[in-house]
Amino acid sequence: MSKRNVTIVGAGSFGTALALVLDTAGNNVQMWAREENIANQINEKHINPSYLNDIDLPEGIKAYNDLEQCLKSQDMVVFATPSHTLRELAGKLKPCLDGHEILVTVAKGIENDTFKTMSQILVEVMEGTTYEDNIGVLYGPSHAEEVGKLKPTTVVAAAYSTRTARIIQETFLTPMFRVYINNDVIGVEIGGSVKNIMAIAAGIVDGAELGDNAKAALITRGLHEMKRMGLMMGAHSDTFSGLTGMGDLIVTCTSTHSRNRSVGFRIGKGEKLDDIIDSMNMVAEGVKTTKSVRDWAIKNNVEMPITHAIYSVLFENVDPRDALYELMTRDPKDEIVM
Structure with a gap:
């Protein structure tokens, strides 16, 4: 070559x-x-x-x-x-x-x-x-x-x-x-982008000491949410089981290198988003992506509850524990429904 x-x-x-x-x-x-x-x-x-x-x-x-x-x-x-x-x-x-x-x-x-x-x-x-x-x-x-x-x-x-x-x-x-x-360009890009929202959520779970059960549920349902958006935009389902779906989601939600998880962790500890952003010399892409995806979901009438919850925490000053309570008390659902 x-x-x-x-x-x-x-x-x-x-x-x-x-x-x-x-x-x-x-x-x-x-x-x-x-x-x-x-x-x-x-x-x-x-x-x-x-x-x-x-x-x-x-x-x-x-x-x-x-x-x-x-x-x-x-x-x-x-x-x-x-x-x-x-x-x-x-x-x-x-x-x-x-x-x-x-x-x-x-x-x-x-x-x-x-x-x-x-x-x-x-x-x-x-x-x-x-x-x-x-x-x-x-x-x-x-x-x-x-x-x-x-x-x-x-x-x-x-x-x-x-x-x-x-x-x-x-x-x-x-x-x-x-x-x-x-x-599957669109599937790769949706997976690689939406996982940053889920990483902020995972960081909040860790920072607020809500437990491994909560984080496992968050990652799993986050993948479901990511996939739902992707399929609406024409992506292939299998892409979200691959490196830019589950693979990227795992590493970004669990690694101490993850800037998005770090933002969530600090929010879970009680810090304000503006103070966190001002203290960083790198960009946490998930913050802006949360707004984009939440607005897209509303416009297209797509159910993305985790994204909505993170938006409320980042931009509406909702307490993370209150946002979690809202997620946990939603109407009962079947697991596999796209």
């Missing part, structure tokens, strides 16, 4: 970890950093001073603060930015593309108001520049803290064409970073 020229747009924790993976896979890797200081430190000291600063980066990884400069003659562009910035950044780099590049997003979320997934945003923004067949996503249970240390990780490449999915697979594949292919 020949080397590919790959630019990672975003020098946060996951972008930094993926730069190391891509270099290990034999690619020529460049990074775009919003902060000039981070770009300079990567080039001069081969560390990212703000994210994963305990990991030495190979000298071959180059960083830029100039977006246009780092997009010259690239085969692949990887968006590793917060989901709410994707549309803006994609619009800025659109004039720098000639249409042949593979565009990959690793951001997880559902856009507020439009309810579009990340790949759908790219398709919309890039109309006339790159073909839909050149757009894909890379999702799965993959905390940056472990990916950056080359611990065993499995993820999913999903794209609108099998050719693009295979190129993504080949480009990222290493002995410790195994990439599977899935053609």
Whole structure:
């Protein structure tokens, strides 16, 4: 396999970890950093001073603060930015593309108001520049803290064409970073996004010391909720039993690396959301996704009780224990009803 020229747009924790993976896979890797200081430190000291600063980066990884400069003659562009910035950044780099590049997003979320997934945003923004067949996503249970240390990780490449999915697979594949292919783009994205809401819920359960029984129920019913939304949007049922469904849900709801679980944990301990967000230097995608999914569920008359409960805790100042009581005292249901 020949080397590919790959630019990672975003020098946060996951972008930094993926730069190391891509270099290990034999690619020529460049990074775009919003902060000039981070770009300079990567080039001069081969560390990212703000994210994963305990990991030495190979000298071959180059960083830029100039977006246009780092997009010259690239085969692949990887968006590793917060989901709410994707549309803006994609619009800025659109004039720098000639249409042949593979565009990959690793951001997880559902856009507020439009309810579009990340790949759908790219398709919309890039109309006339790159073909839909050149757009894909890379999702799965993959905390940056472990990916950056080359611990065993499995993820999913999903794209609108099998050719693009295979190129993504080949480009990222290493002995410790195994990439599977899935053609169910919407299912992969719904699973990878909605699980962040459930991770906030799981963190609340842990922070409020509500017990393992409650968390097991939360994860199980959360998967059901995720699947219900996905099927309404045309996803395949089996996707939610895979890495971007159950796999991502497990790791995000249980790991201490999970930013979304951490937000929930602190809420469960009595902290206010605004104070938690102000204290973090990374984005917990589940907060914004909760609003998007709750609004989508109302608009489409889809029952998503956990999402509604987390929305009430995050944005309506409902006490977590009161929200749990509401969930526990809902009308009795059959378990398997979609």
